[in-house]
Amino acid sequence: MARPDFSAIHGSAEFAELRRRFRAFVFPVSVLFFVWYLGYVLLAAYARGFMSHRLAGAVNVGLVLGLLQFASTIAITNAYLRYARSRLDPQVALIRARAGVK
Amino acid sequence: MASPVGSPALNTTIFAAFVVITLYVVYRVGNRNSSTSDYYAAGGTFTGPQNGIAITGDYLSAASFLGIAGAIAVHGYDGFLYSIGFLVAWLVALLLVAELVRNTGRFTMGDVLAYRMRQRPVRAAAATSTLVISFFYMLAQMAGAGGVVALLLGVHGKGGQAVVITVVGLVMIFYVLVGGMRGTTWVQIIKASILVTCAVLMTVFLLGKFGFDISALLDEAAGNNANGDRLLDPGGQYGRTPISKLDFISLSLALILGAAGLPHVLMRFYTVPNATEARRSVVWAVAAMSIFYAATLVIGYGSAALVGSETILASGGRENSAAPLLAYQIGGPLLLGIVAAVAFATILAVVAGLTITASASFAHDVYASIFRRGRTDPADEVRVARRTAVIIGGLAIAGGILANGQNVAFLVALAFAFAASANLSTLLYSLFWKRFSTSGTLWGMYGGLGSCLVLVLLSPVVSGAPTSIVHNVDFHLFPLSNPGIVSIPVSFLCGYLGTVLNRRDRADPARAAEMEVRSLTGIGA
Numbered sequence: 001m002a003r004p005d006f007s008a009i010h011g012s013a014e015f016a017e018l019r020r021r022f023r024a025f026v027f028p029v030s031v032l033f034f035v036w037y038l039g040y041v042l043l044a045a046y047a048r049g050f051m052s053h054r055l056a057g058a059v060n061v062g063l064v065l066g067l068l069q070f071a072s073t074i075a076i077t078n079a080y081l082r083y084a085r086s087r088l089d090p091q092v093a094l095i096r097a098r099a100g101v102k
Numbered sequence: 103m104a105s106p107v108g109s110p111a112l113n114t115t116i117f118a119a120f121v122v123i124t125l126y127v128v129y130r131v132g133n134r135n136s137s138t139s140d141y142y143a144a145g146g147t148f149t150g151p152q153n154g155i156a157i158t159g160d161y162l163s164a165a166s167f168l169g170i171a172g173a174i175a176v177h178g179y180d181g182f183l184y185s186i187g188f189l190v191a192w193l194v195a196l197l198l199v200a201e202l203v204r205n206t207g208r209f210t211m212g213d214v215l216a217y218r219m220r221q222r223p224v225r226a227a228a229a230t231s232t233l234v235i236s237f238f239y240m241l242a243q244m245a246g247a248g249g250v251v252a253l254l255l256g257v258h259g260k261g262g263q264a265v266v267i268t269v270v271g272l273v274m275i276f277y278v279l280v281g282g283m284r285g286t287t288w289v290q291i292i293k294a295s296i297l298v299t300c301a302v303l304m305t306v307f308l309l310g311k312f313g314f315d316i317s318a319l320l321d322e323a324a325g326n327n328a329n330g331d332r333l334l335d336p337g338g339q340y341g342r343t344p345i346s347k348l349d350f351i352s353l354s355l356a357l358i359l360g361a362a363g364l365p366h367v368l369m370r371f372y373t374v375p376n377a378t379e380a381r382r383s384v385v386w387a388v389a390a391m392s393i394f395y396a397a398t399l400v401i402g403y404g405s406a407a408l409v410g411s412e413t414i415l416a417s418g419g420r421e422n423s424a425a426p427l428l429a430y431q432i433g434g435p436l437l438l439g440i441v442a443a444v445a446f447a448t449i450l451a452v453v454a455g456l457t458i459t460a461s462a463s464f465a466h467d468v469y470a471s472i473f474r475r476g477r478t479d480p481a482d483e484v485r486v487a488r489r490t491a492v493i494i495g496g497l498a499i500a501g502g503i504l505a506n507g508q509n510v511a512f513l514v515a516l517a518f519a520f521a522a523s524a525n526l527s528t529l530l531y532s533l534f535w536k537r538f539s540t541s542g543t544l545w546g547m548y549g550g551l552g553s554c555l556v557l558v559l560l561s562p563v564v565s566g567a568p569t570s571i572v573h574n575v576d577f578h579l580f581p582l583s584n585p586g587i588v589s590i591p592v593s594f595l596c597g598y599l600g601t602v603l604n605r606r607d608r609a610d611p612a613r614a615a616e617m618e619v620r621s622l623t624g625i626g627a
Contacts, residue, residue, distance in 0.1 A: 004625050006616035018622055026197040034358070037190050041354040044183055044336040045347040051179075052335035057317025058324065062179055062336050069186045070392055076193055077388045084381060092623050101625050 004099050014098065018091040025083050033076055040065055109435045110256040117443040121273055124292055124447075128277050128285035138480040141487060142209040142462045143372040144284035150379040152291060154386020157370050159290030160455040161188075161361070161387070162297060162394060163239075164246050164422075164448045165514045170395075171428075172421030174402020175323075176411050178333035180340050181402055183350070185395035187357030192391065194526070195362035196384040202533050202621040204371045204380035210459075211368045211525060212467035215532055215547075218613035219540040221476075225467040227547040231524045232365040232463040234551065235517050236456045237497070239364075242513035243456075244271070244502025246422070247449050253423050254442035264503045270450055271499035277454045278461070278491045286454045287373055293451040297444050298390055301397035304425075307432055308404040316400075323406035333406065349582045353515055356586030360518030363525030366459040377624050401425055408432070453498055461490035512563055515584055516554070523550030523589040531597050533621055536614045538597070541607040545600025550593025557585035 009015050043051055044062060051062035139145050148156070166188060173181030207213030212228035247270055248263045257263055277289055312319040320334055327333045340350035361367060371380045405414065405428035417423040429441040465487035470478045528546040531538040557580045558564065564571050566578035582588075601609075620626045 004619075006619045006626070007612060009619045009623070009625065010615035015619065015623075019618070022622060030194070030197050033190065033193050037186075037354075037358055040186070041183070041351055044179075045340070045350055048335060048337050048341060057315075058320035058334060059317055060334055063182075063320075063334070066179075066182055066186055067396075069190055070396060073190050073193060073388065074392055077196060077385055080196060081381070081385055089378065095623050096625060099623075099625055 004101060009095060009099055012095070012098070014091065014095050018088065018095060021087050021091060025080065025087075029076060029080070033072065036072060037069065040069060109439070110254070112435050112439040113254045113442040116439040117446045120292075120296075120443050120447050121450075124289045125273070125276065127288050127292065128281035131288055132281035132285040138209065138466070138483050138487075140284070141282040141484045142369070142458075142466065144282070144287055146373060146375045147284075148287060148373045148379075150374055150382025151386045153287070153370060153374050153379070153383040155294045155390060156287045156290035156373070157367065157383055157387040158298065158390040158394070159292075159294030159451055160366055160370060161391070162294065162448065163243060163452045163514065164250065164445055165242065166395075166398070167297065167301075167448055168246075168250070168422040168425055168445055170398045171402045171405065172414065172424040173339065174399060175405040175409070175414055175424035175428075176327075176421050177339035178323075178327070178329060178406075179336045180338050180350075182399055183336070183354070184357070185398055187354050188361070189388070189391055189395050191358045191361035192384060192388050194359065195367070196381070196388070198530060198533075199362040199368070199526075200371050200380045200384050201377035203368055203529070204374065204377045205624040205627045206533070206617060206621045207372065209369070209372055210463050210466050211365050211529070212463060212471070214368075215528055215543055216467075216471075217532070218610055218617045219532075219543055222472050224540060224543050225471045227544055229463045229467040231520065231547055231551055232467075233460055235365055235520045235525075236460040236463075236494075237501075238513045238520065239366075239517040240453055240456045240460075240494075240498045241501045241505055242517070243449050243453050244498050245505035245513075247446075247502055248506035249422055250442075250445050250449070253417070253426060254438075254445065260506065263506055267502045267506065268499050270446065271453075271495055271502065274450050274454045274457065274498070275492060275495035277450075278458050278495070279488055283373060283458055286451075286458050287370075289451050289454060293444070293447045294390065296440075297448060298394050298397075300440060300444055301394055301401060304404070304429065304432065304437075305397040305400040308400050308408075311432075312407075319400070319403055319407055322408075323403040325407075326410040327406050328411050333403075345581045348587070349584055352519075352582050352584040352587035355590060356515060356519040356522050356584055359522035359526050359586070359590060361521070363521035363529065364517070365463065365521075365525070366455045368525075369459045369462065370455075376627070401428060404428055457491050457494050457498065460494050461487045464490045512583060516558060519584055519586040519589060520551060520554050522586055523554050523593040524548075525550075527590070527593040527597050531594075531601075533617075535601075536611070536618075537601055537609050539601045539604065539607045539609045541604040542597045542599075542601030546593050546597025549596025549600075550589055553589040553592040554585045557582075557588060561585070 053061045170184050212225040215228045216224040251257050251263045251266045324331045324333045340346045405424040408431050409427045414424045426441050430438040465483050469486045470483045524547045528543050560579040562578050563583050566576035
């Protein structure tokens with residue numbers, strides 16, 4: 001098989017669009033979950049009173065926020081899966097087809 | 103020393119059954135084919151879901167199974183914070199690492215880092231980091247094996263424990279030699295399935311016992327713990343002083359940024375055929391681990407409630423015995439036997455994964471690329487990898503025997519700090535920053551590794567605290583046990599400075615373009 005012309009692909013509008021779509025999702029979402037996680041850790045370390053506040057029975061704010069970390073991790077995983085399927089994979093297929101790679 | 107709970111004979115039998123089954127599977131799938139792709143990456147033939155479960159198996163070490171449940175049972179909420187860090191870390195792998203690494207490399211982390219750099223120095227750095235991280239991680243697993251042996255098999259003499267550690271090590275070497283990556287992957291899949299199933303069954307049982315009222319379970323846990331209601335609040339383990347709080351933040355950073363830089367995790371992405379399957383791997387791993395870590399919360403508080411912190415701390419394995427004692431309490435000797443077997447299987451499988459990674463890195467990055475400058479045939483490379491695996495296995499056995507009984511649990515957290523400081527920074531720069539150069543890679547890698555090592559040497563882990571490795575001398579200058587909060591920024595800064603300050607060492611724009619195309623589209627992979 002002939003070597004793909006990487007520089008031509010790199011300069012193409014389709015590739016620029018793929019890169020834009022990829023970065024438009026992963027960069028902001030990475031910042032988001034990192035800040036949310038770090039915020040949670042800082043609360044656990046320095047806002048003990050707030051985290052210990054009882055909400056229902058023995059369930060306190062800390063436990064709920066911790067479980068929300070689980071929930072957000074699953075939600076982000078799910079959102080990325082959908083985004084990749086609808087916005088990234090078709091664009092990759094397009095670029096690969098143009099480049100003659102199956 | 104407390105006597106073992108349950109029946110050591112039954113525990114041994116169940117573990118032996120696991121070993122026999124996995125040996126059979128490894129023997130069946132392990133072809134004696136000597137291609138590098140087969141040995142290192144199972145020919146890229148696993149599906150995303152299979153690999154996701156195998157990643158779960160590789161990642162859930164004895165520390166996460168016994169350690170977290172125990173930490174929650176004894177210290178309460180702070181143990182839960184571990185679980186969360188371990189889990190959220192997978193978003194880094196999902197969004198920034200898995201697919202790009204799968205598209206860019208073939209077998210090792212060195213493949214990705216050296217893609218557009220000068221091969222030999224970068225591969226040497228990548229192999230150094232891989233070997234250091236794998237060795238630390240492995241030592242922690244093997245040293246923990248002694249404690250598990252004492253607790254579950256009733257073997258208390260150091261000599262007897264050494265024999266058990268040796269047997270475990272030899273079985274592990276057999277997995278790697280005969281099965282290669284394909285066999286090792288199946289061991290991970292079997293182990294992860296049993297581990298997660300076991301955790302879920304215990305959780306459902308516990309919740310059922312408290313009428314699915316989590317609040318009742320928490321109240322009972324608090325009532326049965328020396329900390330009382332504070333068990334449910336953060337700070338039980340890390341909240342004592344400003345330094346311990348900072349240490350906790352440092353640890354959290356290392357956990358979340360380290361997972362995606364662990365060499366044995368990175369290598370798993372090469373066992374699937376393409377980037378889409380790599381993505382599915384992470385999705386399945388996140389699913390399996392969410393269930394597992396949620397279960398450890400219930401198991402941890404459940405053992406606090408039903409077994410009680412005093413009984414746990416009084417037993418031979420201290421915190422590590424929380425989950426086994428709980429299993430005994432709710433399911434008798436049989437469930438304890440299963441949990442014991444899973445704990446052993448966990449050590450065995452994780453060490454096998456580390457061994458194959460370290461041996462691949464040595465054979466592929468050091469031997470084939472540096473010693474032979476790429477002029478080697480695959481059969482030769484696999485031969486070297488197998489020999490390296492035997493040597494590493496031997497070191498793991500020796501290290502496990504020597505470190506037996508030492509408090510080396512910190513080594514896992516340290517391995518994460520190394521991975522976050524040396525590997526993640528350079529991987530991200532290499533994938534996302536066009537100008538990043540060979541000199542930047544070397545600065546980032548050695549800067550991160552070096553600062554980690556120096557800070558640990560000068561920390562209370564080594565000297566100056568009652569729990570330190572060295573007694574009677576105190577040369578600690580750095581107050582934190584985990585270096586991440588300093589070494590991670592140092593590594594990013596070094597990578598940046600190494601790139602911009604060394605103007606003679608320019609990145610090759612054509613190779614950078616090629617790498618970017620390949621990482622996003624998989625063309626050429």
